[in-house]
Amino acid sequence: MNLKKVPTPMKYQLNKETKQQSESLIKTLKKFIPLLSGEKRELGFALLALLINSILQLVAPAIIGHAVDSYIVTKQFNGVLSSASFLLIIYLGSLVTSRMQTKLMGTVGQHLLFNLRNAIFQKLQQLPVAFFNQNKAGDLISRINNDTDKLNQFFSQSLMQFVGSIFMMTGAAIFIVALNPRLGSAALVPALGILIITNLLTAWVKQKNATSLKATGGMSAEIAESLNNFKVVVAFDRRDYFKAHFGEVNQTNFEAATSAGIANNIFTPIYGLAANLAQVIVLFYGIYLISQGQFTVGLLISYLTYLTRFYDPIRQLASLWSTFQVALAGWDRISEILALENDLPILKSDKTSKSKNVLEFSEVSFGYPDGKEILSNINFKLAEGKTYALVGPTGGGKTTTASLMARLFDPTKGTVLLNGTDIRQVSAAKRSSKIGFILQEPFLFSGTVRENILYGNNVHQKYSNKELLELIAKSNLQEIIKRFNDGLDTKVSAQGETMSLGQKQLIAFMRAVLRSPELLILDEATANIDTVTEQLLDEILKNLPKTTTKVVIAHRLNTIESADEIFFVNAGRIKRAGSLKHAIEMLMHGKKES
Numbered sequence: 001m002n003l004k005k006v007p008t009p010m011k012y013q014l015n016k017e018t019k020q021q022s023e024s025l026i027k028t029l030k031k032f033i034p035l036l037s038g039e040k041r042e043l044g045f046a047l048l049a050l051l052i053n054s055i056l057q058l059v060a061p062a063i064i065g066h067a068v069d070s071y072i073v074t075k076q077f078n079g080v081l082s083s084a085s086f087l088l089i090i091y092l093g094s095l096v097t098s099r100m101q102t103k104l105m106g107t108v109g110q111h112l113l114f115n116l117r118n119a120i121f122q123k124l125q126q127l128p129v130a131f132f133n134q135n136k137a138g139d140l141i142s143r144i145n146n147d148t149d150k151l152n153q154f155f156s157q158s159l160m161q162f163v164g165s166i167f168m169m170t171g172a173a174i175f176i177v178a179l180n181p182r183l184g185s186a187a188l189v190p191a192l193g194i195l196i197i198t199n200l201l202t203a204w205v206k207q208k209n210a211t212s213l214k215a216t217g218g219m220s221a222e223i224a225e226s227l228n229n230f231k232v233v234v235a236f237d238r239r240d241y242f243k244a245h246f247g248e249v250n251q252t253n254f255e256a257a258t259s260a261g262i263a264n265n266i267f268t269p270i271y272g273l274a275a276n277l278a279q280v281i282v283l284f285y286g287i288y289l290i291s292q293g294q295f296t297v298g299l300l301i302s303y304l305t306y307l308t309r310f311y312d313p314i315r316q317l318a319s320l321w322s323t324f325q326v327a328l329a330g331w332d333r334i335s336e337i338l339a340l341e342n343d344l345p346i347l348k349s350d351k352t353s354k355s356k357n358v359l360e361f362s363e364v365s366f367g368y369p370d371g372k373e374i375l376s377n378i379n380f381k382l383a384e385g386k387t388y389a390l391v392g393p394t395g396g397g398k399t400t401t402a403s404l405m406a407r408l409f410d411p412t413k414g415t416v417l418l419n420g421t422d423i424r425q426v427s428a429a430k431r432s433s434k435i436g437f438i439l440q441e442p443f444l445f446s447g448t449v450r451e452n453i454l455y456g457n458n459v460h461q462k463y464s465n466k467e468l469l470e471l472i473a474k475s476n477l478q479e480i481i482k483r484f485n486d487g488l489d490t491k492v493s494a495q496g497e498t499m500s501l502g503q504k505q506l507i508a509f510m511r512a513v514l515r516s517p518e519l520l521i522l523d524e525a526t527a528n529i530d531t532v533t534e535q536l537l538d539e540i541l542k543n544l545p546k547t548t549t550k551v552v553i554a555h556r557l558n559t560i561e562s563a564d565e566i567f568f569v570n571a572g573r574i575k576r577a578g579s580l581k582h583a584i585e586m587l588m589h590g591k592k593e594s
Helices: 025-030 033-072 077-126 129-134 137-179 181-228 230-235 239-265 267-291 297-338 398-405 428-434 449-453 465-474 501-513 531-542 580-593
Strands: 357-367 373-383 387-391 413-418 435-438 519-523 549-553 565-570 573-576
Touching (some): 033 297, 077 137, 267 297, 357 398, 373 398, 373 413, 373 549, 387 398, 398 519, 449 501, 501 531, 565 580
Parallel strands (some): 435 519, 519 549
Antiparallel strands (some): 565 573
16 A cells, blocks of 8 residues: 655754865855845845945045145145035045945844754744754754854845945946056055965864854753753762763864954955055056156046045945855755755645545654664554553553554655555644544643643634633543632743643643544653552543544553453554453563563
């Protein structure tokens, strides 16, 4: 019944190694074009303002030179005043256009940050459980917060300065060469040296920044992991280990950040030296030309001003280039996530099948990436309305089997059928409505008990508290809701830290039961609940619709003794255990083998 060969589970481990690459400026900038597709209007106005500002800045030196040669030398003070007035108008115009482009690009940067974080978060929502098993949450948080902010800083603060510097340099170079080609050629020689050095060092600078961002992500991951497990740290009195381990990560981050800082600032003294050399060349050569009667004092002043207009942007580029490399390294880390594809697609098929079995495994095998095979050629069927128990030693494959039932993973071979249909053909929404899954360690969101039990429940989402309480009573869950002081309005803190593990499990239990699933999977769902509460939940399970199929994974014998059928899971195999006594014998034998 396989529609096609099932692919091996994907490796979702994000790259830890940074590759040194050398790319042209144009090719590098093209990477950012998709990010700006929705900001064309603002970018257009910002570029127009930038162009006007650059023209105004380039006109000013020509006016100054003309004023010196035509008015100051001849002592025509009216001409000096008119030139000064004209310069004031130019500088005011430059101020207005500069302010305009700053405001526009600030808006572009914030829109970019907003859209990019949304895009990353939506992509994370689409990725399977395997991705989160293979990557640390702290590193993902760093990519969403830190790396996107680096891009925002570049686009809102540096991009227009970067483009403006290019405009100014180009215009100044044209004036320099046009005024005196020989002097201009000599003045631009240091710039050629800058171009060569920049081309040689760019890949190295990018690699250092990528390493620094990776180290920052690693530190975020370490902090998140340590704080989540701080209870264990305190219980074992191992704050020294926590401190030492964090110290190592912090030191790694410090060294990477220091190396990146050195790399980012390496261009500044080089560009400054080139600018000073160019001024020396122009000054001495210009004085020589004046002595030969081939140049005027006013032209030399204009020339030196244009030289400043050319080399000052280069000095700015020294810092802007490093900002650009940081943004590019951040974009590489972000695009790595955006390029991922879910390896659990919904397959299309015109064939429809019906079956009396709620779920069926047909020659199913499964193994994690770079790991051994967990299940091998498994075949079994789950009939409607029956209760099945999965028993076996720790690590035998019980939870993996349950995860395949809920399609948290796809098998590497074989087919899982839901109501006779390949589960890969069933939409996520439909699959979720048919299958309820209660985990051993439930996760709660900050909010209220009501919000948590209705999470993902589109059918009852708009119910009033009165309607919801009636539904809870109808589902025989009223005794559970009484366990919470404020009932449905009981506050739940982040991850339910203000509640006991048993209370969190009760909420997870209500969340699953209220969805009225056809198949209810309980993975050690009563492991953290007292005996009285367990009896209450057992009574509720017995009162579920007769059509509800239940799969119970548990180590407590009283939990599985009422099962219609018991499966023993171990060493990649699933065998029917028959009676409870036989299941216990197989379990004891399996533990000895382990």
